[in-house]
């Protein structure tokens with residue numbers, strides 16, 4: 001029986017699996033002559049790791065990708081020798097990976113999960129529904145629970161975050177004034193609606209200052225918050241490159257959900273990132289506000305997002321953080337980076 005090794009597959013999860021479930025003694029790999037004296041395993045024992053990923057792929061010679069040519073399920077070339085696939089699945093169920101182009105079978109996912117929409121159009125359909133059709137009772141065919149579960153992460157006790165407010169009077173505000181706004185004075189914003197306040201925090205003082213559109217010469221009150229109890233948040237502070245780098249073996253059974261909703265997640269991230277025109281903000285913020293409320297309803301403590309100035313954290317409740325310091329700052333300089341978008345030259 002041929003054996004493969006931990007060096008054949010460059011993924012930590014598979015690496016650990018081979019160490020724990022492979023042969024007790026080190027040996028030589030049958031798939032690459034340079035892999036000597038390594039942890040080896042019967043390739044068929046890897047079926048359970050590959051099946052949740054491979055099962056979503058179909059032959060697609062028109063639009064698909066070759067298995068070994070930067071296929072989107074793998075962030076790097078995983079196999080030194082694609083014959084390994086036949087060794088993992090000797091019944092030949094994935095032999096088509098070797099001679100064909102393949103792509104994610106979104107119809108299979110839709111059928112198994114009883115969904116209607118196509119993944120590329122989910123954000124567009126979602127926005128149309130909540131902006132122009134049903135706002136409070138929208139019919140949205142999206143598995144929010146599964147989608148956000150992929151993006152969850154803890155923020156551990158002890159981490160520090162910041163909140164800034166203008167304070168031109170120059171006398172340090174009370175703690176109450178720097179906490180979560182009271183219901184009656186909360187405004188419509190990116191992740192909350194009027195009447196339902198949240199606590200917006202930033203990862204640095206500078207980000208907090210820029211988030212409130214500070215200007216040179218302004219006096220700011222900046223409060224420091226410590227996380228007192230671990231937070232469970234949905235982290236949407238990723239760009240599309242980071243989404244692509246999520247490792248398939250780590251996702252396991254969630255892999256199909258991740259690929260199906262990846263475009264939708266990237267669209268949310270983008271909408272949370274870009275500034276919105278003030279004139280349209282009541283309607284343009286709506287989709288993000290609903291996303292935020294979905295996350296709250298699912299029981300998370302908050303959500304993380306990347307604003308134009310850095311990392312921000314929205315907390316639905318303020319009971320797991322404590323304000324520890326309140327300081328006054330003057331804004332002495334604002335760095336500006338500009339990129340030319342268009343221009344007209346005049347020669348006379």
Ligand SMILES: [Zn+2]
Nearest residue numbers: 005008029035
């Ligand atoms: Zn090997």
